[in-house]
Amino acid sequence: MEWFLVRSNEHFGPFSTQVVHDLHAQGEVGDSDLLWKEGWDDAKPYSQIFAEPTQSDNENSVDELEEEVPPPLPPNLLQSSETNSKKTKAENVEVKVPVVKEQSSSTRQAPILDNEVDLSEYEAEMLEPDLEAEFIKKEKNSKFLKSLKLASILFMFLAVLIPAWMYYLSNQEMFSRPSSMSMKDFNKLMKVASNKEQQIQFASSLAVDKSRVWFATNVPLRGRVNLRLKSMPNKILGQKVEIEATGILDKHLIEFNNLKFIKGTKLVDGEYSAELYTDRELEVPFYQRFFSPKSRQFRHSQKFLITNLDLGDFRKQLDKFNRRKARNSDQFWEELVQKYLTVISITTEIKNAIETIFKADPDKFQLEVINFNNDYKSRYGVFFTSFVTANNQSYDRLAQKDFDDKVEIMANYNALSRLATSIGDTSMDAIDKLSRFNRMKSTNKEYDELKEKILQPLVGIIEDCKSKVQHFSVPEQDN
Numbered sequence: 001m002e003w004f005l006v007r008s009n010e011h012f013g014p015f016s017t018q019v020v021h022d023l024h025a026q027g028e029v030g031d032s033d034l035l036w037k038e039g040w041d042d043a044k045p046y047s048q049i050f051a052e053p054t055q056s057d058n059e060n061s062v063d064e065l066e067e068e069v070p071p072p073l074p075p076n077l078l079q080s081s082e083t084n085s086k087k088t089k090a091e092n093v094e095v096k097v098p099v100v101k102e103q104s105s106s107t108r109q110a111p112i113l114d115n116e117v118d119l120s121e122y123e124a125e126m127l128e129p130d131l132e133a134e135f136i137k138k139e140k141n142s143k144f145l146k147s148l149k150l151a152s153i154l155f156m157f158l159a160v161l162i163p164a165w166m167y168y169l170s171n172q173e174m175f176s177r178p179s180s181m182s183m184k185d186f187n188k189l190m191k192v193a194s195n196k197e198q199q200i201q202f203a204s205s206l207a208v209d210k211s212r213v214w215f216a217t218n219v220p221l222r223g224r225v226n227l228r229l230k231s232m233p234n235k236i237l238g239q240k241v242e243i244e245a246t247g248i249l250d251k252h253l254i255e256f257n258n259l260k261f262i263k264g265t266k267l268v269d270g271e272y273s274a275e276l277y278t279d280r281e282l283e284v285p286f287y288q289r290f291f292s293p294k295s296r297q298f299r300h301s302q303k304f305l306i307t308n309l310d311l312g313d314f315r316k317q318l319d320k321f322n323r324r325k326a327r328n329s330d331q332f333w334e335e336l337v338q339k340y341l342t343v344i345s346i347t348t349e350i351k352n353a354i355e356t357i358f359k360a361d362p363d364k365f366q367l368e369v370i371n372f373n374n375d376y377k378s379r380y381g382v383f384f385t386s387f388v389t390a391n392n393q394s395y396d397r398l399a400q401k402d403f404d405d406k407v408e409i410m411a412n413y414n415a416l417s418r419l420a421t422s423i424g425d426t427s428m429d430a431i432d433k434l435s436r437f438n439r440m441k442s443t444n445k446e447y448d449e450l451k452e453k454i455l456q457p458l459v460g461i462i463e464d465c466k467s468k469v470q471h472f473s474v475p476e477q478d479n
Helices: 017-025 055-068 075-087 121-172 183-193 311-359 362-399 406-436 444-478
Strands: 002-007 010-016 034-036 202-206 213-217 223-236 242-250 253-256 260-263 270-277 299-306
Touching: 002 017, 010 017, 183 202, 183 213, 202 270, 202 299, 213 223, 213 242, 223 253, 223 311, 311 362, 311 406, 311 444, 362 406, 406 444
Parallel strands: none
Antiparallel strands: 002 010, 002 034, 202 213, 213 253, 223 242, 223 270, 242 253, 242 260, 270 299
């Protein structure tokens, strides 16, 4: 039976009788609320409808319940069931007519059957094993599905939690700022170290006291890393630098403090060509197993600006330094030219003095040789000794400075000292040969041969010096 709840000219439902009673018990439907069912002309209050059950209502309820009673068993089965019921103790089955229990008006609900018709012993015996087996099977399947569902949920939870936890650890495992690293450099290095791109990246930092250099990387590995560092020409604030070093990569940072200098004596601000490489496989921290790169070795080449200065300040300092180097270079080239001009002048005087000896009369030849020997010892010999000493001192001074064309200039200073020594040796050899030459007894051929042997080396020295002066003067003319 279906009921409609009438409120404000609106119908709500349909509801079964049991539902209406439940709503009334819950306070959702009051005694005065109007109910209507199909066939009624007007709606009636709940209290009026369910105050006392009418005969017609009881008849309808009985009719409804009788409809739910299973049909009677066939005669043969019923007879067999009655016979078996006498032989078994617990089988006392009898078909009972449904009886409707009356309830008080305050808790009245839909009619409830006092007893339901039991299955016959025959049907129970036939169905009980199958039902029990099916029940056990369903119970097992239910437990298995519950276990499988729980395991799936746990697996999914761990699959998300473990990588997330490892990712969190990987972000926490970062280096701390060394005391001699500037905060600006620390922030720069941390930015590279925390980069999650697969492509390998590096950033560099120079210690405030320039005693060490750091390289940060986004590679989450641990182990030994080698470094080759070479300064770029005209890109550093000092002498050329070339070093080799070995450091330990840990927590995304490599510190190189044991520097082996191939060139230079200390690190200076400037641009460097760096090569970072490993000679063995690096270790992978356990929490980085899912995030570490496939390769545990690398060889990376890159140009770095290694400086404690801001980029703008570094460029200003570099420009000033290079201009000073250029001025020093011009100064040293000019000084070198003047030295070669002096050597040309002294060598020419020695050559002219020897030519004077060869022009002398045979009887005055030895006298001219003696005069030249005395003059050479008192004048030219002292000059060359002082010249070589001063030039060597200039060479040592140049070695401590930084300027353009340093290698070429220093090589020519060294060559100039050797040339001055060579001129002195050539002059002393000429004096020795002239002293032993007997002009009075020699032939013209012997005379000419001796003259060529003595003068030719001096002429070659003078021509070589003039060529160098011309060559060295080219940069000065270009400037």
